[in-house]
Amino acid sequence: MLMSKNCVSLVKHHKWIRPEGHDTGIKVFNCITKNKEPLIVKNKNFVTWYTCGPTVYDSSHIGHASCFMKLDIIQRILKQYFNLNLVTVMNITDVDDKIINRSNASKVPVQELTQRYEKEFWKDIEELDISKPDVILRVTENIEIIKNCIEKLMKCKKAYQAENGTIYFDVGAYSNYGKLQNISSENPEHEHEYKKSSMDFALWKSAKSGEVYWESPWGNGRPGWHIECSALASHIFGPEIDIHAGGIDLRFPHHENEEAQSCALHCKTQWVNYWIHTGHLHLKDSEKMSKSLKNTMSVSSLLANTTPQTFRMACLMSHYRKHMEFSPEFMATASTNLQNYINFIDTCKNYLNGLITVDVDNNAMEQLVQDSAEIIYGALTDDFNTPLVVKTLNKLVSAVNITLHSSKTHSSVSKSVNVVVILNLVLRTLNMLGLDLSYKKHSESGSDFVEIMNILNDFRQNVRQLGISKKDQQLLEMCDTVRHNLKNSGIILKDHGKVSSWST
Ligand SMILES: [Zn+2]
Numbered sequence: 001m002l003m004s005k006n007c008v009s010l011v012k013h014h015k016w017i018r019p020e021g022h023d024t025g026i027k028v029f030n031c032i033t034k035n036k037e038p039l040i041v042k043n044k045n046f047v048t049w050y051t052c053g054p055t056v057y058d059s060s061h062i063g064h065a066s067c068f069m070k071l072d073i074i075q076r077i078l079k080q081y082f083n084l085n086l087v088t089v090m091n092i093t094d095v096d097d098k099i100i101n102r103s104n105a106s107k108v109p110v111q112e113l114t115q116r117y118e119k120e121f122w123k124d125i126e127e128l129d130i131s132k133p134d135v136i137l138r139v140t141e142n143i144e145i146i147k148n149c150i151e152k153l154m155k156c157k158k159a160y161q162a163e164n165g166t167i168y169f170d171v172g173a174y175s176n177y178g179k180l181q182n183i184s185s186e187n188p189e190h191e192h193e194y195k196k197s198s199m200d201f202a203l204w205k206s207a208k209s210g211e212v213y214w215e216s217p218w219g220n221g222r223p224g225w226h227i228e229c230s231a232l233a234s235h236i237f238g239p240e241i242d243i244h245a246g247g248i249d250l251r252f253p254h255h256e257n258e259e260a261q262s263c264a265l266h267c268k269t270q271w272v273n274y275w276i277h278t279g280h281l282h283l284k285d286s287e288k289m290s291k292s293l294k295n296t297m298s299v300s301s302l303l304a305n306t307t308p309q310t311f312r313m314a315c316l317m318s319h320y321r322k323h324m325e326f327s328p329e330f331m332a333t334a335s336t337n338l339q340n341y342i343n344f345i346d347t348c349k350n351y352l353n354g355l356i357t358v359d360v361d362n363n364a365m366e367q368l369v370q371d372s373a374e375i376i377y378g379a380l381t382d383d384f385n386t387p388l389v390v391k392t393l394n395k396l397v398s399a400v401n402i403t404l405h406s407s408k409t410h411s412s413v414s415k416s417v418n419v420v421v422i423l424n425l426v427l428r429t430l431n432m433l434g435l436d437l438s439y440k441k442h443s444e445s446g447s448d449f450v451e452i453m454n455i456l457n458d459f460r461q462n463v464r465q466l467g468i469s470k471k472d473q474q475l476l477e478m479c480d481t482v483r484h485n486l487k488n489s490g491i492i493l494k495d496h497g498k499v500s501s502w503s504t
Contacts, residue, residue, distance in 0.1 A: 014179040019242075019273045024082055026381045029321060031180050031251065031275055036383050039274060041242045046085040047078065050233040051133065052246040052254065055093040055225075056117035057102045060124050061296035062311075062326065066281040067247040069312060070320040072130040073433055074245075074276065074384050080432040081380055090133040091232050092118055094140050095222050100211055110212050114140075124299040128308045129434060137232045139223065143214045146223045149231040149265055150203045150216075158264040162194035165206030165219050169226075169261050171199040176269060180256045201257050203227045226257035230265065233258075239266035245276040248321075278320050284327035297326075310335045312434055316386040337390065341430060341437055344397045346503035347404050348423040352415060355496045356404055365400075365418035369425055372396045376429060386433065393426055453502055456482075457493065461500040468498075 016032040022044040027036040041047045051071060054060065078084045093099075094114040103110045118138075125132060139146070150167055153159040158174060161167050171177050177199070192198045202224035207213035213220040223231075233241060239262075246255065255275060262271035283295055302311065314334040318324040350356045372392050379388035400422055430437055460482055467475030483493040486502075493502050 014176060015269075017270045017273075019240075024078075024084065026078075026082065027383055028274055028276070029383050031277065037274075041084070042240060042273070046087050047242045048237045048240075049075065049086050049088045049243045049245065050229070050237065050241055051088065051090045051244075052229055052250055053090040053092045053133075053136075054118075054121050055096050055098055056114045056121060057096070057099040058117060059298045059300070060121055061298055062302045063247075063281040063296070065124065065128055065299050065302065065311070066315055066324055066326075067278045068125065068130050069128060069315045070278045071245050071276070073312070073315060073386060074320060075131065076432060076434050077380055077384055087135075087237075088131075088133040089135040089137065089233060089236050091229055092121075092136060092138045093225065093228065094118065094138050095212060096225060127303055128299065128311065135236060137236075139228045139232075142228075142232055142235070143223065145235045146228055146231040147204075147214075147216055149227060149234070149261075150218075150223070152265055153203065153261060154218075156264065156267075158261070159203055160196070161218055164194045165221070166194065166202050167204035167218050168195050168200040169203055169257065169264075170196060171201075171260065172197055174260050174264055176263065177260050178256065179259060180275060181252055201226055201253065203261070226254055227261060229254075230258045230262040230271075234262060234265065239268060239271065241272045243274045243276055244272040246278075248277040248279055251275070251277050276320075279318075279323045281324045281326055284325055284330075306331055306335070309338055309435055309437075313338050313390075316390050316433055319387055320384055337394065338435070338437070340394070340397060341426065341435075343503065344401060344426065345423065345437060346501070347401060348419055350494075350496070350501050351404050351419055353501075355499055355501055358404055358406055360403055360416035360419060362416055362418055365403075365416060365422065368396060368399055369418060369422050372422075373425060389429065389433070393429060396422060397426060453491065457500055457502045460493070461498075464495065464500065465498055 014032055016030055016037070018037065019040045019042055021040050021042040024039045024041060026039040028039045029035075030037040051068075054064065075086055075088065079086050092114075095110065099110055099114060102108075103113050106113070108116075122132070150159065153169065154161075154167065157170070159167050159169050192200070203226075204216060204218055204221050205224055206219050206221045211222075213222055233244070244255070244258075255272075255277075259271055263269060283297075310331060311334075314326075314331055315324070317330075317334060317337070347356065351358070372395070375392045376389050379385040379392065382388075400419065404419070427438065460479055463475055464479040466472070467479060486493055491502055491504055493500060
């Protein structure tokens with residue numbers, strides 16, 4: 001076994017305690033056991049979920065957007081597919097070293113800076129159509145709660161004040177450190193200037209002159225980053241949390257430290273029952289996106305070139321735990337997938353409105369819908385496998401398209417109920433994942449646009465019929481010109497014998 005003096009490298013098999021409570025039927029990857037484990041929530045009536053929120057010192061980039069989008073997708077699955085009553089909490093880090101440095105460098109007061117970037121963060125979240133958390137807690141508004149937690153840790157001797165005035169968590173006094181990484185904290189080194197061990201982390205940082213501070217029994221200062229999440233999450237949920245989420249970057253040291261100090265605080269061996277970590281977003285041929293690497297793209301520049309629905313589709317197409325490679329090709333595939341669903345919805349509507357008449361094999365359709373629904377259920381219970389859901393929907397849509405576009409037309413007016421069942425399954429599944437592609441929604445300009453297009457379509461249909469009956473070439477050419485011009489604006493007009501339809 002390799003031993004290193006500078007890093008903690010001993011492999012230790014930490015135990016994960018399977019909670020008692022309501023088995024949701026879902027299996028979720030567990031970073032402690034490295035296996036997919038049954039998701040058992042403590043209380044059948046509600047599920048507690050905490051997400052680490054942003055440090056508001058700069059604009060959000062699309063790496064953040066993909067993390068919050070993927071977590072939004074998982075939350076929607078839990079709420080809308082599995083009918084779980086999720087209670088979601090998020091913190092906003094509005095005091096921190098990065099904020100203070102940025103404030104000093106830009107000469108913008110801390111509060112003005114954090115308010116500006118928090119406002120921008122929520123605007124991004126809204127534009128991405130990501131649900132806001134039920135409870136939002138700002139660090140600066142909850143300092144007393146955080147101070148109380150530090151006081152408790154001092155009392156039970158899990159924390160100490162160093163010569164520099166800072167309060168540190170004593171990792172050596174806690175036996176389960178390294179749980180989320182499967183490493184051991186045995187033999188911590190003792191080489192730091194002020195700390196007992198270099199692994200010890202700050203709970204309360206003493207203020208340097210001119211810095212923002214709060215008074216405390218340990219002198220003027222401000223809370224460390226890790227303790228704020230432990231204190232705020234415990235304040236709302238108490239000593240046990242079902243799910244705690246964030247990007248994979250946060251697993252170490254942030255989540256490791258949160259777990260350590262919360263277990264010490266609540267005298268428990270397990271605080272969070274399930275950790276959910278989302279994978280990085282990579283720019284193609286690049287390392288992960290981060291501000292320090294200066295390879296970021298802001299959410300506003302993302303939305304200047306793509307729709308929130310396309311970005312959501314891209315997030316659905318990559319598993320939440322895996323790295324997501326952001327490239328124009330990948331976004332184009334996501335956009336094509338969305339357009340295929342929109343075309344499919346129109347095709348089904350045309351079939352149901354009698355514009356397409358075709359023989360449908362009802363038994364085959366029934367089997368198809370049953371198989372697809374089963375695969376979707378299996379995928380969602382298997383660690384939220386959304387790429388398999390998308391693949392299944394694509395196959396289903398393609399199979400129905402082949403049938404509805406086949407040339408075997410018949411004159412019967414009877415309709416296959418299974419086409420409606422399939423259409424509903426596709427719409428319901430997409431809607432559950434946050435994509436509302438219903439007819440009016442996918443026209444960006446709203447319901448007025450739909451009404452105007454219906455009037456235009458009917459008018460052109462009548463003119464075209466007149467042209468056909470009178471064999472008037474000029475009228476027919478005018479109808480073709482309208483169709484051509486609308487196509488340039490992204491609106492497709494189709495003629496089906498004597499009737500016409502339109503789609504975007
Ligand atoms: Zn956190």
